[in-house]
Amino acid sequence: IQLTQSPSSLSASVGDRVTIxxxxxxxxxxxxxxxxxxxxRAPKLLIYAASTLQSGVPSRFSGSxxxxxxxxxxxxLQPEDFATYYCQQLNSFPITFGQGTRLEIK
Amino acid sequence: xLLESGxxxxxxxxxxxxxxxxxxxxxxxxxxxxxxxxxGRGLEWVSTLGTTGGTYYADSVKGRFTVSSDRSRTTLxxxxxxxxxxxxxxxxxxxxxxxxxxxxxxxxGQGTLVTVSS
Numbered sequence: 001i002q003l004t005q006s007p008s009s010l011s012a013s014v015g016d017r018v019t020i021x022x023x024x025x026x027x028x029x030x031x032x033x034x035x036x037x038x039x040x041r042a043p044k045l046l047i048y049a050a051s052t053l054q055s056g057v058p059s060r061f062s063g064s065x066x067x068x069x070x071x072x073x074x075x076x077l078q079p080e081d082f083a084t085y086y087c088q089q090l091n092s093f094p095i096t097f098g099q100g101t102r103l104e105i106k
Numbered sequence: 107x108l109l110e111s112g113x114x115x116x117x118x119x120x121x122x123x124x125x126x127x128x129x130x131x132x133x134x135x136x137x138x139x140x141x142x143x144x145x146g147r148g149l150e151w152v153s154t155l156g157t158t159g160g161t162y163y164a165d166s167v168k169g170r171f172t173v174s175s176d177r178s179r180t181t182l183x184x185x186x187x188x189x190x191x192x193x194x195x196x197x198x199x200x201x202x203x204x205x206x207x208x209x210x211x212x213x214x215g216q217g218t219l220v221t222v223s224s
Contacts, residue, residue, distance in 0.1 A: 030207075030208060031208060031209060033210055033211065035149075037149075041216075042198055042214040042215065042216055042217055043141075043149065043198070043211075043214055044214075045210060045211065045212040045214075048205055048207070048208050048209070048210040048212075049205070049207040049208025049209075049210075050208075052205065052206065052207045052208065054210070054212065086148065086149055088149075088151075088211070090202075090208075090209040090210075090211075093154070093162045094151060094162070094164050094165070095139070095151040095154070096151065097148060097149040097150065097151065098148075099148050100148045100149075
């Protein structure tokens with residue numbers, strides 16, 4: 001199952017609302033997760049099951065979607081949110097990741 | 107909670123075994139996975155060891171890599187044979203479990219770097 005994220009990169013300002021989309025090549029129910037990764041660090045789980053916020057993750061992060069189309073929304077960007085974001089499908093093997101979305105400071 | 111080790115510089119064709127040690131929990135009842143990231147690239151799932159011992163591999167490593175654990179299910183291994191240049195990456199291990207509403211990879215280790223070069 002291929003996952004296509006858009007955009008590949010994004011420039012935004014602190015306080016902006018940002019949306020990243022992830023499209024699956026076939027239906028994956030709600031078996032989708034979102035990760036944040038900063039340089040030199042391991043990925044950090046933000047959202048799983050498409051819309052469940054992982055414990056400890058700020059509520060400005062939210063996820064939605066099912067089937068083939070999913071979104072990650074950051075309601076009000078904070079300085080620490082500038083990073084690369086990945087979606088991941090866990091519906092079937094091989095598990096796959098999107099190519100990533102780099103979120104940069106405008 | 108997860109600590110990988112074993113990564114270093116090897117020549118093409120050589121073998122290497124990575125370890126992932128869990129602290130504070132055992133793998134019993136959980137699946138465990140390896141994910142890698144080549145320099146400047148995205149995340150690539152490599153392998154999963156299931157709760158009942160089943161194994162799953164990416165096509166890129168099938169037949170060359172083997173995932174396993176110790177009997178106490180506190181250390182995960184990745185035996186990598188016939189290494190190639192495109193295996194160069196940081197290798198992460200992650201717990202693959204069933205949360206309140208679905209499956210998730212969490213937590214992750216900090217990663218260990220494997221470099222394949224002559």
